[in-house]
Amino acid sequence: MAVAKALKERGSVAEAQPEVRPDPTREPIVVVDGLHIIYRVYSGGGGKGSAATALMRIIKRENRPQTKEVHAVKGVSFIAYRGDAIGIVGTNGSGKSTLLKAIAGLLPPARGAVYTDGQPSLLGVNAALMKDLSGSRNITLGCLAMGLSPDETKASYDAIVKFADLKPGFIDYPMSTYSSGMGARLRFAIAAARTHDVLLIDEALATGDAKFKRRSKAKIDELREDAGAVFLVAHNLDVIEETCNRVIWLDDGRVKMDGDPEEVLGAYTEATGK
Amino acid sequence: MSHREPLGASSGEPVATISDPAPWNGAGSASLAEFAAQHGLRQSAARPKPLAYVKALWQRRTFIWNLASAKTAATYSGSRLGQVWQILTPLLNAGVYYLIFGLLLGQNKNIHNYPAFLITGVFVFTFTQRSLSAGARSIGNNMSLIRALHFPRATLPLAYVIMELQQLLISMGVLIVIVLITGEPPSLQWLTLFPALVLQLIFNIGISMMVARLGAFIQDVQQLLPFITRTWLYFSGVFFMIAERVDSITKHGHHWIGRIFEANPAAVFIELVRFALLETYHKDAAKYHLDHGLMWLYAVIWAVVAFVGGFWYFYRAEERYGRG
Known part of the structure; x- marks a missing residue:
């Protein structure tokens, strides 16, 4: 099996990742256990896309020939405890977003597992x-879908509008007319209306302005106090430094460092030459 | 029909796709899993138990109704006539079919009130047809919602069927007016309209959940569906009397083909609504000994089978919607 082979080839390198020791004094909320994520991508074109060849493939029950397997996360393990705000840094393509998707349950693990308490919610960039x-x-x-009752929805409506801080009148326009920043703000505001056990934020705050960043930081702090955990992927390291109490550095799908923000961010900045 | 399974585990069961016990990192894998189990953590995005799932769905009933209403409003918000189209669309549809099958092809020789007969058929069939095509789109069209928030996914096909139900209720209002104008007297028989439509609704929910799962994983379903529903339309006695056709097929010795025509769920629901509303139709159909009780039995069986089967089929992939 191709997957097994791919895993074997990389097995030896995975040992270089930092060891994870459970801390018995704290209560875990997310446990990522030797997680491997492999997904298929369709590299379009490839020349063999004619209707006849497609039909033959279906008859022979083959995959599309342009299919490539991407091994995006390679044996990542860590434990997130209640009250953690974890920043995830790494260069483009290091597997940050894939890892968040896997924690949210949107990508099936090829090997290993993700254990969570409650259902994680993922806030992505698409507005x-x-x-x-x-x-x-x-x-x-949005509120009703998250399971709020009609009364609770009415009660939190004003707070959401205020938090999203849209330009006057925009609340009645279709969301397709929103700027990416406005859309991201409203989305975050809706998601934050409910307490989440685990909130995964993938660059969703990147498009916000300084004012919004301040407010969202306050919201994240609030969430941490409710003893949930927050994961934050951002390319803006200042945001991570201000918000997080712990940083994981991903490099090519593996954990390179996991620890104190100052230490990890310092090493990361040095390595990437920023 | 089956769709390609994604790589790795497909459900909430413990993940072990590759049987290789070697440890992969410094920490022994078992200890982390044990640690997670000690603190009551569960695999991310495992499918809830069936009963809990049904409860969560019931809890979202306001969401389902609101989503349906909002989508309906949004559909017509761009057009000048707005929601007037909800009445115009079925009327125009009926007009087109009357032009072709009533006037051009002259199907109406044995039916006393052909306009009402035809329009009933068109409206009832449209409910099922549109529920199907809406169901097939329900997951794909709401990807960003699925990926952003956590809620039972079955609310989506349900909301789309409710949207079609709201449309049907308007159509039925139009139909009642047409029935009265064409000279059918109101009677107690009209009350049977409600159980007939409730059974059809349950049936539609079932089949739309089924195509919702198919459509979510196989894009081709949406391309194929219009052809299937159109073929179904022509076989369902919308333009002709199903009893008459069954009679002639049986006379030719193809007894079981006649039975299949009769058991066609779309034909069953159309027959029941026609029997409820059109008094002249009772006389038309009397010559062909259509077993009315059998029609109700078929309706109940179809509704139950489609609903239970569709729900189960949809539920089995609950944790996989939105992946990819």
């Missing part, structure tokens, strides 16, 4: 929830 609906509809539906 709209329901593009064709107005911002206010999105708030109501």
Whole structure:
């Protein structure tokens, strides 16, 4: 099996990753245990896309020939405890977003496992929830979808509008007309209306302005106090330094460092030459 | 039909796709798993138990209704006539079919009230047809919502069917007016319209959940579906009397083909609504000895089988929607 072979080839390198020792005095909320993520990508083109060859493939039950396997996360292990805000840094393509998706359960592990308490929520960059609906509809539906009762939804509506801080009038426009920053703000505001055990934020705060960053930091602190955990992927290291109490450095799908923000960010900055 | 399984584990069961016990990193894998188990952590995105799932769905009933209403409003918000189209679309549809099958092809020789007969068929069939095509789109069209928030995914096909139900209720209002105009007297028989439509609704929910899962993993379903529903339309006695056709098929000695025509769920629901609303149709159908009780039995069986089967089939892939 191709997957097994790919795993074997990289097995020896994986040992270089830092050892994980459970801390019995703290309560874990996410345990990532030797996680490998391999996904298929379709590199378009490839020349053999004619209808006849496609039909033959279906008959022979083969995969598309342009399919390539990407081994994005290679044996990552760590434990996140209640109250942690963990920043994840790494260069483009180091597996940060893939790792978050896997924690959220959106990508199946090829090997290893992710254990969580409660259902993690992932906030990504794509801004709209329901593009064709107005911002206010999105708030109501978003809250109801997360399981808030109609009364709770009404009660939190104003707070969400205030938190998202949209330009006047925009709340009644379809979300497709929003700028990426506005969309991200509204999305974050909706998601933050409920307490989450685990909140995964993938660059969702990057498009916000300074004012919004301050408010979202306050919100993240609040969430940590509720004894949940927050994961933050950002290329802006200042945001991570201000918000997180721990940083994981991913390099080519492996954990290179895991620890104190100052220490890890210092080493990361040095290595990437920023 | 089956779709390609994603790599690795497909459900909440313990993940062990590659049987190789060698440790992969410094910390023994077993200790981390044990540590997680000690503190009651569970595999991320495991499928909830069926009962808990149904409960979560029931808890989202306001969401389902609101989503349906919002989507309906959004569909028509761009057009000048707005939601007037909800009445116009079925009327225009009926008009087109009447032009072709009533006037051009002259199907109406044995049916006293052909316009009402035809329009009933078109409206009832449209409910099922649109539920199907909406169900197939329900997951793919809401990817960003699925990936952003956590909620039972079955709310999506449900909301789309409810959206079609709202459309159907408007169509039924139009239909009642047409039925009265064409000279059918109101009667107690009309009350049977409600159980007939409830059974059809349950049936539609079932089949739309089924295509929702198929459509979520196989894009081709959406391309194929219009052809399937159109073929179904022509076989379902929308334009002709199903009892008459069954009678002639049986006379030709193809007894079991007649039975299949009769058991076609779309035909069953259309027959039941026609029987509820059109008094003249009772006389038309009387010559062909259509077993009315059998129609109700078929309707109940179809509704139960489609609903239970569709729900189960959809639920089995719950944790996989939104992946990829």
